[in-house]
Amino acid sequence: MSAPAQAAAALPPLREVIRRHDLLAKKSLGQHFLLDLNLTRRIARAAGELAGASAVEIGPGPGGLTRALLEGPAALVVAIERDPRAVQALAELAAAYPGRVVVIEGDALAIDPASLCPAPRHIVANLPYNVATPLLVGWLKRARDYASMTLMFQKEVARRLVAAPRGEDYGRLSVLTQWACTAKLLFDIPPSAFTPPPKVTSSVVRLVPRDAPEPVAVAALERVTQAAFGQRRKMLRQSLKSLGVDAIALLGAAGIAPEKRAEELDVAAFCALARAFAATAPRAAP
Numbered sequence: 001m002s003a004p005a006q007a008a009a010a011l012p013p014l015r016e017v018i019r020r021h022d023l024l025a026k027k028s029l030g031q032h033f034l035l036d037l038n039l040t041r042r043i044a045r046a047a048g049e050l051a052g053a054s055a056v057e058i059g060p061g062p063g064g065l066t067r068a069l070l071e072g073p074a075a076l077v078v079a080i081e082r083d084p085r086a087v088q089a090l091a092e093l094a095a096a097y098p099g100r101v102v103v104i105e106g107d108a109l110a111i112d113p114a115s116l117c118p119a120p121r122h123i124v125a126n127l128p129y130n131v132a133t134p135l136l137v138g139w140l141k142r143a144r145d146y147a148s149m150t151l152m153f154q155k156e157v158a159r160r161l162v163a164a165p166r167g168e169d170y171g172r173l174s175v176l177t178q179w180a181c182t183a184k185l186l187f188d189i190p191p192s193a194f195t196p197p198p199k200v201t202s203s204v205v206r207l208v209p210r211d212a213p214e215p216v217a218v219a220a221l222e223r224v225t226q227a228a229f230g231q232r233r234k235m236l237r238q239s240l241k242s243l244g245v246d247a248i249a250l251l252g253a254a255g256i257a258p259e260k261r262a263e264e265l266d267v268a269a270f271c272a273l274a275r276a277f278a279a280t281a282p283r284a285a286p
Contacts, residue, residue: 050069171263
């Protein structure tokens with residue numbers, strides 16, 4: 001038996017860890033624990049080749065996915081956890097896998113994962129539902145800091161990440177994600193797999209940063225997508241007025257017909273629009 005397998009075999013069951021540390025899931029933290037080690041191993045495998053790499057996990061809770069990552073070849077697993085009860089529980093993993101686990105107590109929204117470990121880095125996480133989208137948007141702005149991101153979201157959010165133009169799920173998050181990364185929806189996980197069960201199905205998505213994304217100021221791309229999809233039923237000549245510039249002139253500079261609606265534009269068109277906006281209103285689009 002390999003050393004990682006021996007360490008895994010010596011660990012107590014996850015339900016025992018939860019009992020011993022009084023680690024009942026808190027709704028305020030968006031906690032839904034995935035205790036099925038077959039599923040956590042499937043997620044770890046979906047992350048791809050981790051040999052010699054760093055894996056960053058957000059909100060590990062009692063450590064189900066953390067265990068699966070440690071059973072694999074990752075050189076280092078960095079677990080970011082804001083719940084002090086879970087931090088204490090994760091200390092057992094750090095003791096079982098000396099030198100391979102770093103537990104950071106803190107709010108992931110305020111932490112730069114890339115500063116915590118050497119490249120190549122992969123984010124692998126069952127994200128807390130209540131902070132999943134802002135976390136993702138922050139990582140997308142520096143996507144090339146990571147080799148990949150394998151993330152679990154509510155299914156409706158996951159569908160937005162991979163949605164194509166003209167579909168009902170296509171929106172601001174679709175554009176930002178697909179500008180920075182290639183996105184693939186991998187598999188669903190039912191509510192019954194979690195403790196406590198959420199009210200929705202979850203989905204795992206794998207994001208791989210693009211080597212050469214369209215050149216564009218991220219702040220400008222955020223502004224134009226927010227304006228365009230903020231009134232998605234209206235023509236762009238109307239919805240883009242909220243940017244405080246001449247919408248018709250802006251669309252003309254980007255080569256986009258004023259009668260188009262947000263859902264009709266692909267990522268390249270939004271990038272052209274963002275570049276035109278940045279050139280027209282540099283102060284509004286730093």
